[in-house]
Amino acid sequence: MVKAVVLGAAGGIGQPLSLLLKANPLVTELGLYDIVNTPGVAADLSHISTPAKKALTNADIVVIPAGVPRKPGMTRDDLFKINAGIVKGLATGIATTAPKAFVLVISNPVNSTVPIVAEVFKKFGVFDPKRLFGVTTLDVVRASTFVAEILGDLSLSKSVAVPVVGGHSGVTIVPLLSQSSHPLPSSLSQDKYEALVKRVQFGGDEVVKAKDGAGSATLSMAYAGAEFAAKIIRAVNGEKGIADATGSSALASELGEKLPYFSSNVELGREGVVKVHPLGKITEAEQTLVKAAIPELTKNIETGVNFVAEAY
Ligand code: NAI
Numbered sequence: 001m002v003k004a005v006v007l008g009a010a011g012g013i014g015q016p017l018s019l020l021l022k023a024n025p026l027v028t029e030l031g032l033y034d035i036v037n038t039p040g041v042a043a044d045l046s047h048i049s050t051p052a053k054k055a056l057t058n059a060d061i062v063v064i065p066a067g068v069p070r071k072p073g074m075t076r077d078d079l080f081k082i083n084a085g086i087v088k089g090l091a092t093g094i095a096t097t098a099p100k101a102f103v104l105v106i107s108n109p110v111n112s113t114v115p116i117v118a119e120v121f122k123k124f125g126v127f128d129p130k131r132l133f134g135v136t137t138l139d140v141v142r143a144s145t146f147v148a149e150i151l152g153d154l155s156l157s158k159s160v161a162v163p164v165v166g167g168h169s170g171v172t173i174v175p176l177l178s179q180s181s182h183p184l185p186s187s188l189s190q191d192k193y194e195a196l197v198k199r200v201q202f203g204g205d206e207v208v209k210a211k212d213g214a215g216s217a218t219l220s221m222a223y224a225g226a227e228f229a230a231k232i233i234r235a236v237n238g239e240k241g242i243a244d245a246t247g248s249s250a251l252a253s254e255l256g257e258k259l260p261y262f263s264s265n266v267e268l269g270r271e272g273v274v275k276v277h278p279l280g281k282i283t284e285a286e287q288t289l290v291k292a293a294i295p296e297l298t299k300n301i302e303t304g305v306n307f308v309a310e311a312y
């Protein structure tokens with residue numbers, strides 16, 4: 001018995017994500033909440049339509065794709081002003097109604113919205129880093145697809161596994177291509193390697209540009225969110241040792257106290273994250289990428305923490 005709840009269910013991500021969760025046989029109840037059109041989506045999916053608090057009651061897993069998406073020329077940080085308040089409000093609802101739920105934050109800027117949820121939970125005394133996740137899975141999905149493209153065989157995209165660590169914007173996204181399950185051709189030039197890294201880091205911009213003002217990734221995000229949620233749902237359902245939960249964790253990493261949030265490959269169990277995998281052996285180029293990610297990620301985390309500190 002697993003109850004999943006989507007906050008922001010009527011949006012570009014929320015609708016297909018709700019559909020995919022509805023199609024997951026392990027989800028026995030689905031709660032939907034949005035500030036607009038929830039009954040329409042709920043009726044469409046033949047699901048319940050209730051106000052947030054009621055929708056959240058007894059939730060095992062809550063996914064949050066609520067908030068505004070990017071338009072061309074915007075960075076994820078430009079969304080902070082609007083989305084920070086939305087996420088803070090929703091986090092308060094979760095803290096008071098479903099404090100034991102696994103929380104998956106999709107709303108951008110993820111690097112700052114995850115600390116916002118954590119800080120709100122701390123205020124309510126319900127923070128459990130093992131259960132809070134920033135959803136960076138789309139970066140993993142993109143990395144797998146782009147590597148399969150380079151290998152010249154798109155049928156591999158499902159089986160290619162590339163760890164992507166760090167955060168979820170620009171230089172904070174660090175693909176560890178040297179650890180790809182399917183190694184890159186040794187003949188790949190330095191230029192092509194760098195272009196691949198850039199494409200993983202800025203893949204979201206391709207979609208924002210192509211949509212030309214109509215938003216950012218929704219379908220690929222719904223797919224990625226449902227993939228990650230499915231792993232969490234299996235863990236909630238009692239399955240042990242689910243590995244490589246596609247790179248998302250709010251748990252402190254080996255990088256220490258300075259970076260309390262750093263997405264890493266993790267192992268999941270019923271209680272949440274049971275193990276954070278270390279970065280492992282990485283190349284010099286990847287060490288440089290990690291070094292470049294840290295100052296930006298640190299700044300983003302502080303922005304989220306300060307937002308909540310100033311609000312109370
Ligand atoms: P959208 O505008 O289509 O949908 C957002 C939905 O949130 C709307 O239906 C809106 O009514 C709802 N909403 C706003 N305030 C709310 C509140 N207080 N409570 C409940 N619902 C509320 O946007 P879209 O394209 O679905 O994107 C949603 C978010 O996901 C954006 O912040 C976007 O940047 C982010 N995103 C994250 C990705 C990731 O990899 N983590 C990838 C792509 C987008």
